[in-house]
Amino acid sequence: MTLVVNPLRDPRDRRLPRIAGPCGLVVFGVTGDLARKKIMPAIYDLANRGLLPPSFGLVGFARREWADQDFAQIVHDAVREHARTEFREDVWAQLSEGIRFVMGDFDDDNAFDELAHTLSQLDAMRGTRGNHAFYLSIPPRFFGTVVQQLSRCGLAESETDAWRRVVIEKPFGHDLESAEALNSVVDEVFPPEAVFRIDHYLGKETVQNMLAIRFANNLYEPIWNSNYVDHVQITMAEDIGIGSRAGYYDGIGAARDVMQNHLLQLLALTAMEEPVSFDAESVRREKEKVLSAVSLPRRLELHSARGQYAEGWQGGVPVQGYLQEDGVPDDSRTETYAALRLDVNTRRWAGVPFYLRTGKRLGRRVTEVAVVFKKAPHQPFAQSATEELSNNAVVFRVQPDEGMTVRFGSKVPGTALELRDVTMDFQYGDSFSEASPEAYERLILDVLLGDPPLFPRHREVEMGWRILDPVLDYWADHGRPEQYASGGWGPQSAYEMLARDGRSWRRP
């Protein structure tokens, strides 16, 4: 594969494809689901789009007794099954030449010495020039051992001007205290600018588009405040159950799994002020500012809800409840649904509740941010004409039907003056011919380019826990989550939570 870069174009032109320079990526945890379904396919997709250097090296590290070819076969199968772009023999041939495998345990010094040796060979043979990223797709309890090993064998720092980076996956702790402990373990070895924390929601095209739509246009910003906005609903609904993930999920639950990170990130992007620029420092600063202004309602019994899926029906098929899933203890109190009201105490948002909800085994898979506006202050119509009219809304449809909807009232055709809700839709598929990249493609590329705006720094993670810890403590002291039928829209208490505020959840 040859990469052709037009020499007449200014290299600072942001429209030029962003192509990673010579480098290698070491993945720990290559036998896991995430590596197979997301990381390896994303690497292939990047190679296929011409965004990886021809000399790219990929090294797997695990306990299996594999040779390089065995690992290459695993990558091949994962790519065939999960890659987004079509399989091309020439791309694969070039990528697979740079694939290596190192066998070992995380506490095995010899294995890490072998890793160092493999990387220097790659540098010599493929020209990766000592630039290496280490992707820890492993349970956080091993982070300390692995980063210490990397440091011991001289891989955490380079003696030349080559870069070294570490990529970590959530969960970044299970509360504030453990997040701080985890951070200090990584911090001991890697400087903050070398640490890339993945929140894959930030890699989603539609999530980045929230900032583009808010700040590239003049249409929305003037009404994006408490003068016009009644409330905001952020929904992340999944139709799947926990599958074979009981080992990870039980004891963690919906709030720690996705609310502390993905949903709070969506809130931050919806509510933040315009950053001075889109560099990492400016974007992170604005997100942190808004997260630091978030407060919990005083009475959590009225403004939070949680549930656990019971048996029910999904897509016409009967499904079992959470307590019947493999590996879940009969008396588990882990919530698979969480809803919470948050307030943002700034001039822009005071008095506008942000309602967050997420759940597994709900009616359908949908993630959206709905900004719901106040009703017009005066309606010069007969009351009967506006009965079917609800509030105006701007909805960012994050997935699966990527786009944006604006809901407003319109006259129903006919001789009477009757009003009804209509929508205006923007669909990615209709407006752009190129399909959106997977979140992991974007994020892995950004790691290799050393481009950090889409990666939360530790302070943001900490703020997430500061917001959620009191809710988790409250739930821990207050009995079991309410059961809700699989295939429905969550527990009764979640409906009541909004009804008390005179509002109702959107039916996606």
Ligand code: BG6
């Ligand atoms: C992960 C959670 O972060 O996000 C999973 O750990 C969840 O429980 C997943 O299923 C959902 O991601 P997506 O991209 O399918 O919305």
